[in-house]
Amino acid sequence: MTDVDVAVVGGGPAGSTAAYAAAEAGADAVVYEKGVPRDDRERLGPDSTDAAGFLDYWLDVADLDVEDVPEDVVEQELVDAEFIGPSERVTVDRTGIDSDYEHFGFTFHRAKFDDWLRERAEAAGARYEAGTSVTGVDSQLSGTGHEHTLHLGDGETVTAEYLVLADGPQRQVTMRVLDPLLPEGKQASEVLSPPSANHIAYQEYRRFPEELFDDDSLKFWWGWMPGETAYPWVFPNRDNVARVGLTMPIGLDVEDFDASEWRLLREDDEKIPSGSEYIRRLLEELYGDEYDVEADFPLANGHGKSKGTETYPISSTRPIESPVEAGIAVAGGAMGTTSAFHEGGDHVAHRTGLLAGRLAAEGRLEDYNDAWHDAIGEELKRNVAMADVVSDFDPDDWDDTIHVTREMLAASDDGQIISKSNARSAAGGLKLYGKYRKTKFGLRKGRYAQLRESDYSF
Ligand SMILES: Cc1cc2nc3c(=O)[nH]c(=O)nc-3n(C[C@H](O)[C@H](O)[C@H](O)COP(=O)(O)OP(=O)(O)OC[C@H]3O[C@@H](n4cnc5c(N)ncnc54)[C@H](O)[C@@H]3O)c2cc1C
Structure with a gap:
């Protein structure tokens, strides 16, 4: 008899x-x-990364009804996203994927979203202990069952029949629980190692001049800063406050890049610029001729984590399957579902959490890996394929791709964006489309997962 059925x-x-x-x-x-x-x-709560945006079909992936989400969680309804290369740009006004949600997407207040998810769990009867770290887990596994003993920061222990690991991209507990179940060379602490598997993200909340604040569009600058899937963005909040942020791999060496190729590098950079320096350069490049960036785009205090800024790790790995026979499910960022391509991950975190909790409660956790592949596999395969295709893009490649996308969009008459007939209408379209299809094909049958259930033994 354990203290609880499911510990998360x-x-x-x-x-x-x-x-x-x-x-x-x-x-x-x-x-x-x-x-x-x-x-x-x-109050104390989760580490709510607040560059929060949802695209229309992500609601379906998440299995979330927007009607259930409290109104004050949503910051802005979106009509499009703009992708800006060094010299090309394209405005994308649809995802091309079926969805019931009537807008292109929305931005939301992540701390309020997380608070609502917590309150929903508590209202359903779950206990949520904020301010309590899990320092370790001992798992007793036998042919007939499993019992997990969680060691808590306050010295207490609690036993659970099922364990859901949802400790996000740092995965400190997840790696320690999974390693003993995996062979040499496939250790979770290697394949999920945060410094190599994760990106770092930084953002600032800046109040924009009224005439520059675009309240219904996301903006991404691709091919402006070096590093695999490294890019800055602007997400609109309310009241002219926007989140200006960026993501980049950890540990880049500036010597590996030609500064003259990248708009946000400078010839005299001795190291990769800090997040705040990158953002200052982006705003200077965009508005410096007409505005005094520091005075006209002030940091908005009271927003975000601390003093209008936030720094985060972000998981950018491929997902892993879970050792479900041991009564363990890994969910969300901890399992590597967040996209390395576009950073979206709340939708897949929500869905994998939903599946893990429900199946554990029903005593059917052994169905979890199949269930999440069915529910989010297509989304993950698409995101992993896109990240692979663009992994070594230079600024010219980004310009070419943005150009091709613009032509494909113009040719699209059935709502879809990525299709062979649209690709035919763009010079270079078929080549890019072929590369994407081939990469995606190579990821079929769950090959986008880097640890399989059969890798675990106990
Ligand atoms: C800058 C940035 C921008 C992003 N933009 C978007 C976006 O626009 N849209 C989108 O959908 N996604 C976005 N994401 C991704 C999204 O934030 C993640 O996919 C999502 O947070 C994953 O949810 P999670 O519950 O798995 O992990 P997390 O939200 O990371 O939660 C994990 C929790 O575990 C807690 N924890 C860790 N260790 C322990 C421990 N030992 N004991 C107890 N608790 C512990 C942490 O405090 C944290 O609260 C973005 C991420 C970043 C960093």
């Missing part, structure tokens, strides 16, 4: 949703969240 490590979207689903299905569930202080939240 980490109270972000994946963990809160797992606890909600488990409690809804009648299980005794508890979430342990180490608790992160934020300027935009009064």
